[in-house]
Amino acid sequence: ExxxxxxxxxxxxxxxxxxSNNTISIGERQWCSIQPQRRSSCFNNWIQxxxxxxxxxLGPPFTWARGKTxxxxxxxxxxxxxxxxxxxLRGVC
Numbered sequence: 001e002x003x004x005x006x007x008x009x010x011x012x013x014x015x016x017x018x019x020s021n022n023t024i025s026i027g028e029r030q031w032c033s034i035q036p037q038r039r040s041s042c043f044n045n046w047i048q049x050x051x052x053x054x055x056x057x058l059g060p061p062f063t064w065a066r067g068k069t070x071x072x073x074x075x076x077x078x079x080x081x082x083x084x085x086x087x088x089l090r091g092v093c
Contacts, residue, residue, distance in 0.1 A: 016052070017081040019064075024054065030062060030075040052082040 062075035
């Protein structure tokens with residue numbers, strides 16, 4: 001929450017990067033359920049509503065994985081960089 005308070009006081013361009021713990025589409029997950037679909041939709045809407053641009057990603061399609069067997073393996077792209085020329089951040093739903 002402190003990052004949102006800090007960013008709300010700035011009128012400069014912003015770059016947010018790192019592990020978002022959310023995806024913006026089902027295609028960023030190797031597995032899927034209802035809850036991640038809802039979270040993806042919410043996160044994607046937040047990005048768009050705040051005027052962020054996803055800067056894209058070069059490298060393997062997934063940046064997080066768990067599960068030792070092929071059947072149990074879950075993979076997701078969590079790392080991202082978002083840019084906005086000027087934005088006032090509020091919480092993500």
